[in-house]
Amino acid sequence: AYALPTGLVAHWRDTAEAAVRAAQAAPRDGYVHTQEHVLSAADFIVTLVVEATIHHLDLIAELADAVPPSAEGLQLTRCTITGLADLAGLTDLPIDRLGWDDATAVLKTTGRLPLTEGERATLGPPAERLPLIR
Numbered sequence: 202a203y204a205l206p207t208g209l210v211a212h213w214r215d216t217a218e219a220a221v222r223a224a225q226a227a228p229r230d231g232y233v234h235t236q237e238h239v240l241s242a243a244d245f246i247v248t249l250v251v252e253a254t255i256h257h258l259d260l261i262a263e264l265a266d267a268v269p270p271s272a273e274g275l276q277l278t279r280c281t282i283t284g285l286a287d288l289a290g291l292t293d294l295p296i297d298r299l300g301w302d303d304a305t306a307v308l309k310t311t312g313r314l315p316l317t318e319g320e321r322a323t324l325g326p327p328a329e330r331l332p333l334i335r
C-alpha cells in the first residue's frame with residue numbers, strides 16, 4: 202500500500218498522535234468515539250497498544266538488528282489475542298501448549314508467520330480459524 206516504508210511511518214505517526222490525543226482527552230471512566238465505534242477509554246488504549254505492537258512486528262520483520270516491541274506490549278497483545286479466541290468460541294485453542302514466546306504467539310495467531318504441520322496438529326480444528334487478527 203506504500204511505495205516506501207517512510208510513507209507507512211509517516212501515516213502511522215499521524216494516526217498514533219491523533220489516537221494519543223483522543224486517549225488523553227477522555228476521562229478515565231469515559232468513552233472514545235473512533236471509526237464509527239465507541240470504546241471505553243481503557244479499551245481504546247489497549248487497542249492502541251495491540252495495534253502498535255503488531256505493526257511494530259510488521260515493520261521489523263526483515264530487520265535482524267531492529268529493536269523489538271516492549272515485553273509489556275507483547276504480553277498485552279498475547280492476552281488480547283487469547284481473549285479474542287475465547288470470544289470467538291475457541292476456548293480450546295491450546296496456544297500455550299506450543300511453547301511459543303509472546304512475539305511468536307502474536308506472529309502466528311495473526312497470520313504473519315505460517316503454522317507448521319506440527320503446530321496445526323497440536324492446535325487441531327481451531328487452527329483453521331486463524332488468523333484471529335489481520
